[in-house]
Structures are given as C-alpha cells and as structure tokens.
Amino acid sequence: MRYYIHQNPLDYDGSQLQSLFTYKNFGLMGDSICVFRGKCRVEQNEMVDMEDVAAKDWIYSEDMLHFIVEHFEMDLEKTIIRQRLLIATIKEELEALGVKSLRRTGDDIYDGDRKLSVSIATLSPVSTLIHCGLNVSNHNTPIPTIGLTDLQVHNIYEFGENVAKRYCDEISSIGLARCKVRGVV
Amino acid sequence: MRYYIHQNPLDYDGSQLQSLFTYKNFGLMGDSICVFRGKCRVEQNEMVDMEDVAAKDWIYSEDMLHFIVEHFEMDLEKTIIRQRLLIATIKEELEALGVKSLRRTGDDIYDGDRKLSVSIATLSPVSTLIHCGLNVSNHNTPIPTIGLTDLQVHNIYEFGENVAKRYCDEISSIGLARCKVRGVV
Amino acid sequence: MRYYIHQNPLDYDGSQLQSLFTYKNFGLMGDSICVFRGKCRVEQNEMVDMEDVAAKDWIYSEDMLHFIVEHFEMDLEKTIIRQRLLIATIKEELEALGVKSLRRTGDDIYDGDRKLSVSIATLSPVSTLIHCGLNVSNHNTPIPTIGLTDLQVHNIYEFGENVAKRYCDEISSIGLARCKVRGVV
Amino acid sequence: MRYYIHQNPLDYDGSQLQSLFTYKNFGLMGDSICVFRGKCRVEQNEMVDMEDVAAKDWIYSEDMLHFIVEHFEMDLEKTIIRQRLLIATIKEELEALGVKSLRRTGDDIYDGDRKLSVSIATLSPVSTLIHCGLNVSNHNTPIPTIGLTDLQVHNIYEFGENVAKRYCDEISSIGLARCKVRGVV
C-alpha cells in the first residue's frame, strides 16, 4: 500500500469516490491512500449514505483536507473497520502535535460538540473505498465545526502526509501480523 | 455481539485463548468479549506469536485486566484490524478518564517507554480470537511497564466494562454502516 | 434480521428488487424481510432471470403476497440456499394452517400442477436479494395457478407476518448454531 | 455432488463426522452425501455441539438411518443453511410417502412431541460436514422418539437414496440458479 500527496488544490464533490481514482489521476496502482486539499460540496445525487439522503443532510466546507483510500478487496465491513482505524489514527496524529481535546465517535472526530471530520466507506465494482475530509477552516459550515487551523495545525499537507504514511505502515504491519501466529484449538 | 464481566479472579496462562472459551465458561453464545482479572504468565509452549517464541520473549504480569474477544468469522486479517481498533478504543476510554499521556503503536499502548498492554490475535478451527491484557500493577514485569493504577484507574472492572460495552457498540454500528450505503462506479 | 409488514397495497413490477428497498421505503436498516400485497406484473426489461427472458416467459398476477429479502453479504449461492429454505418455510407455515396438499420443487410451490409461487434471487452492488410472490387470487394468470384464498387462507397479512417472523427466527438460530460447535479432524 | 448408499450395517459413534470419511471409506471424491444404517451412540468426548455437552445430553438409538454430507467449502453458516434444507427435504420426501403429520423446527423433525431426527453441522480443516440420523426404531431412546417404521416406511435404504438423490439434485440446481441471473441496482 502506498500514498500520494497531491499538492495542487482539488475540490471534492463526491465524484472522486470512484474506483481507480488515484490510479487514473495520479498513476498509483494497487491499494492506495491519496491526499489533497480543496472545497467540499456533495449534492444529494452524489451522496452514498442513504441515511444522509433520507435526512436531507448536505455536506459543505470551504476548505478541507481530503483522504481517498482504496482497497482492492470486496469486503465492505472490513473496509469500514479500516475506516474506523483511520479515524483513530487521525486523532492520534493530532495528539502527537499536542492536540489533546479530541474525541472519536465511530467515524466522527469532535472537539466538544464541534465536528472536525466527515467520512464514508462504500463499494465499487472492483474495490472498496473510503473518503475522509477534515475541515481546515470552520467558516460557513452547515453545522458547528472546528478546523485544523483552529487546532493550530498549519502545515496541512505535512499533516496529511503523516496520516497517510502511518496508515500505510499500519496496514502493512497488520498484513505481517497475520503471518506470524500459529492457530489455537 | 455481547460482553461478559467475570468478577472473580482468573489467571491467564494462554490456554484461555481457545475457541468457545466464553461460551463454555460463561454461557455467552455468539460473537463476544469477556473481561476478567488475574495474573498473566504465558510459557513458550502456549505462545502463539512465533516472533516472541523466536525471540524467547516471555510474558508475565502479577495483575492484569484481560479481554478475550471471539468473532465467528475466519478472516484473521479482519480480526487483526478489529484488534487495532480495540487497542485504540482502550486508549480512548482512558482519555475519557483524564489520561492524556498515552500513545498507541500498532497493538501496543505506551506511556513514554513504559508498556501498558500485551495483545495477540489468532485463528481457531471455528473462529478468530483476540487476547488483550492491561497491566493493573507494574511490579516485577520483565520489561518497563505501567499499570492502570499508576494511571489512577482504580475501578478496574468498571473500566473493563466501559471498554467492552464500547467495543460491542462499535462492532454493531460497523455492521449497520455496511447496510446503508449505495455502491459507486 | 428484522421484518416489516407494509399494510397498504403496493404493486410489484420488478423495480422493487433493488438494494436498500426496505431501508429507503420503510426505514428498516440491516438484513430484512419486507412483506406487502399487490398486483404483480414484470416486463421483460425488468426480469433478472435470463432463462425466463430467453423463454419469453412473463409474470402476471392480479393479487399477490410479496416478500423482499435482503442479506448484506455478497455470496449469491448462499442466498439461493436461503431462498429454498424460505420456500420450504412458506409451505410449512401453510401446513400449520391445515394445507397438506402442497409440494415444493426447488424454488416453486405447487398444488398438483397448479403453481402457487414465483421467486428469484440475485445480487445488487451491496447485497443479495430475494423476491417471492404468492398468488392470493388465481384469476387471469398466464399459467395454471392456485391462490392463497383457494387454500382457505384469508388473513393474508397475518400469514405473511408468520412467514416473515419464522424466517427471521430461523436465520437467527442458524447464526447461533454456527457459534456452538467445535471443529472435527 | 454425488451420493453413496452403503448397504452393510455401520454404527455411528461420532467419529464418522470427519473430513474425507466418504472418500476414504467408499472412494467417492468431491462434495458427497453418504447413507448408511446402524446403531447411534455418541459419547460426550465425541460430541461437537457444546450446548449438548453442557447439558450432558447424550445421543442413543438402536437403529438409525444416517446421512453424512461433506461440502469442500469453509463457510459453516452456509452449510448450516444447507443442513436446514436437508431436514426440510427429508420431511418432504416423507410427505411423498403419505406421512403428513410431521413438523420441522430448525434442524429437528417431530411428530407431535416425538422426535424423529438428530443432526449437527461443523467444520473440519478442509471442509464442512453434516450428520443427520433418523430413528428407524424408537426403542430405548433417552427421550420420546418416533421411528421410520412407526411412519410405515419399511424400505429404509430406498428412502435414504431418495433423500440423497433429491439433495444432490437440489444442490446442483442451486449451482445453476446462481449462473442465470443478471445483477440489479
């Protein structure tokens, strides 16, 4: 598993959550995590969470740090567990920068009642996919939010790379952990 | 998925990491997490991590809080991802009690260079299994450790129940998250 | 697994056999069986059984009791085995009402040479699905049929609920049966 | 999938529920159902159902018709669904002989409160396995039972072959049903 940091601005409108996005755009083949930064605006017809659609929730942020993860395996539940681990990892990387006030609830990160993140996981015909977006700014969001800059994280791409690198390392170490145990009765 | 808190002392010697342990001992059928407290001493011939066996590592703690998790599914890698999430959850539950100094590295929790936890995941003929032990006391351990009491956690069973309950809730919410998304292209 | 009885008339034209039908229409999340009653008319372009398409078979019934089952697992063969068990269950529930003349052949139920049921199972991008329809009336069907009213079943929704309830119970008991056996050599 | 009828008496003590039993004894390779007749006596240490072990239930019948099914696939839940279908099939084949008084509850068949059958499904290292035994005689059983002879079934092997043949045919038709449908959205 490898990562790619895309340093140019790129908005997220939901259509990026498609199979082979990172390969087709950035040439990275295989399991991958891609990091980019831009506005987030997902309309109802691009939403994949039917609960949000039913609630007529919408997602908007002026400036977000985005992660797109692709695993070429078809077990969606397994990728949702990976998604939870990614969210825990993001919180832990923020702790390494001195941010100690965050709380994870499922696939959300909060500071008090202000939300830092949005995330979804789903299936494509050939893979499973995760999107996670972290507010950089908290301006004009439809619900109370907090942004990375409020948390004094200013080197946004560097932070994104730290998360991506640690996620890749952890997926790799999980793969090896599977290969060093004997079975039990 | 359900949990069971066994309030009587019970030592862990590795043989508890076997299929149907919680059902056979406590009558809980199905995916489960069982919590108990006691000494931890695992001899070489009970170890399942061949890396520890090769390194002639051994595991000893006078007093530990133990978790045995069983998932009746045969994908070991998936259960190792769950194990990592369990470890992240334990750390997060300690944060909720005010302990902000911990760091997760894979399936280990550290306070500085002192280790709080041991953990392993493996396969049985009918299920996948996780053991995680948290030092209550840090006396006489073969490596530098920290115990829950050092972290001012004194209601050990209550803490164990909080972890078990949150793990069950998260596994359940993961199961539902899998059932509310449409696929993408 | 849970069931939902929709008491208002609802026709079946094939488009109901889609992922998340029960969640999107009736709010039931997770594995589910949904029961409703209405006309059945499936045109060629909505048919999923390519054998029927090739034979230019068509499906029509003035009044049917419909079951839509969704399992969020991708093994179609497994869901076809569940479909056969659902058909056996429907026949057994009719026996409990005193109807002793029925015969199951694969996914069909017959009384002599008159057909009571239509059924199909298939894959969506996120789940596997079953439709089963039982004639209430036998009027104007393209082949010889028998209806529930001919079998003296007059409380149609109650019968549908009995089937749905028993199917849910059986799926649940199968889940537990998987968790109480040791392996053999 | 093929079947084998072993016409010589053979007792069942639990050790027959092992991988490759039919291949090693009767030369039939691949998914199979094997039929034989003999006493049934399973001691505690051969039992695979831990619920029976916990309840100190024991299994004894002077004369039973036995079925051993082996599927070379590792999904135990799937084989338990097949087991339920096998039990439904046995009941349906008895109906074809005029026996209309039976009732299936999970993997059991009853006539009133008298039990006709015992059954279990489990995993071996290379396959999944089902045992089902039907009382021929109801003498000296530890609980109230009914036997095939009480139901006026006297040609025991022929009945066993009818069940085996129909089970093989159904598994084969399930395999084809999986191969003739298009997916839905």
Next chain:
Amino acid sequence: MRYYIHQNPLDYDGSQLQSLFTYKNFGLMGDSICVFRGKCRVEQNEMVDMEDVAAKDWIYSEDMLHFIVEHFEMDLEKTIIRQRLLIATIKEELEALGVKSLRRTGDDIYDGDRKLSVSIATLSPVSTLIHCGLNVSNHNTPIPTIGLTDLQVHNIYEFGENVAKRYCDEISSIGLARCKVRGVV
C-alpha cells in the same frame, strides 16, 4: 465447466466481455469457455484495462481466435491466476503441435519479439470473465505480431477446441485435487 465452439464468424469489439455472454448467445449455463473467430477491434470506451487506456493503446487484428471464459465466483485475483494458467495452456497446446519457439510473459505469448496474444480479466456484477485473443493473421496489426498460420496451425477451430477442452479438464481436476487432501499443522 463446459465449452462451446461457435463455428460462424463473430467479431470481437469488447462488448462480448460481459456477464452471461455464453449463456445468452449459446445457451450454455454455468462456468464456461466459448470459442469463436473474427476480427478484433476494441475502441477506447470498451477497454477495461486502464493502463491501456492511459497509454492510448488500441487493439486491432484482422482475424483472431477468441476465448471468453466465465467463472461464477467473485474473486478477481483467482480468475487472473486462472487466466495465466489458460495462457500457459495455450502455449503448451501449441507445443503439442510442434511449435517450440514460444515464450510466456505473464498473460502474453511471444515468438521472439512478435506478440501472439491479447488478454484481459475482469469482474462483472455476477461473475469474473477472461478474454483471450490469438492472432490468426499478422496483417496490419499496430505492433509486431505473429499469427497461428505463421506457426503452421491451420485447423483453427480444432486448435481452439483442444485448448477449451484441456482448460475445462484442468479446472475440473483442480476442483477434485481440493477434495482429496488432509490438512497439516
């Protein structure tokens, strides 16, 4: 698994690589390999290999022997391994005809630097699929190629049938090989 030889000319434009192609056109249900002969011209929008799309490669041959394989199982990696074995088999069948100069590289067959074959494997909503095309003629191809006629293979359909028959036999023998071994520790 069965094969079908279609003796009438049929061009390949990529749209033949779809689920149930062999069943819908030739009535063969289940895992299958279908053989036909005709021009090969795949435009960019029908290509499934995103590497070819990115490289703006295109595929053209005046006359090819085509194989379409369908396995009703959803593990694409497994079908890619089968694809490699099919390519090895094609080379081996050519050796049986005295052609000793060929070399396999992944899913390609070469004679020196001239390419004999094109091949791709992918997923449909209900199955996995392989296309393999062998040049009959080497005229007007966009890259240096060799054709079956250059290799002195003149009975094209007979050669296609030999390959198809051997592939079916090998898949069948693989299925049995899985059913005759005990597990190890």
Next chain:
Amino acid sequence: MRYYIHQNPLDYDGSQLQSLFTYKNFGLMGDSICVFRGKCRVEQNEMVDMEDVAAKDWIYSEDMLHFIVEHFEMDLEKTIIRQRLLIATIKEELEALGVKSLRRTGDDIYDGDRKLSVSIATLSPVSTLIHCGLNVSNHNTPIPTIGLTDLQVHNIYEFGENVAKRYCDEISSIGLARCKVRGVV
C-alpha cells in the same frame, strides 16, 4: 512475496509441509517460497494426498530440488491453481535453458513417460501450502523418472532461484493486474 534459497542440504520427509516453516527456519515473514535440496522420503503417515495413501504409493528420491510455498490465505482451490502455474513456470524456466522435450499434465512434469516432479497443495490452520520436488538424480526411484542432471541442468540452486524469482514476480504482477481494470456489465 519473497523467496529464500537455503544452500545447505536439507532432506524432505513431509514434515516440512507445515505452516510457518519458512518463517520459523529462515526468518522470512509473509507469503514466501523457500528452495532447498536434499533426499525426499515421505512415509504413509506424513502423506497428505489421500489418493496416494489409498494406492499405497510412496515417494522417494535420492536427491531433489524442493520448493515450499506458503500463501496466507485460506482458499485451497486458489492455491491449487497457483500450484499449476508454478509447475508451468518450472517447465518454462527449463525451456529457457534449452530443454524443449517436457510436457505438463496437471501438477506433473514428464519427459516422455519419465516423471520429473512430485507436488501437493494443502491447508494449514493459518495458510495454504505447496510442496514441489524436482528430481536431481533419477537413481532408485520407485517409478521411471528423469532428473535435472539428465536434462543438463547442473547449477541446481541457480535454477531454483530463477524459478522462485519468477514465481514471486508473477504473483506480484497478478496482484497489480487485479488493480487496474474497471468492471463490466
């Protein structure tokens, strides 16, 4: 996937076909292929192929080049397909050395009616495993055989490394091939 060449003599008696053999002996973690050379003598009680056991076949060779492959995945059929590909690869590597007289039949390689190879694939509790042995010498074998030295292959370890390297490369390229295609309808 990585390979290990063990340059010291090591006999094969069947007990090497166990989980984690390469990790425990040579420290290579994860999917692996290990190459060594030594006598081959497998007694009945170490045989895993029940067909050989039934036929009272036995396996003996004074000097063999051995390959032990381990894939940490539980689909035995998939590993048997890999085994066939390994056998095809061995034959192809011999062709690269000028040996053009060989023929593959399933998992066997022959020169005329003389056998070059033995091979088996099976399951362990945590992985799937392949053994393949190639005769170096053809002395004193129980059936007509041919050895690598008869084929003028004298640098045995170098040949073993070529096979191991190419197998690793092919498994890796299969993994990537799975990650560059879009699905079809």
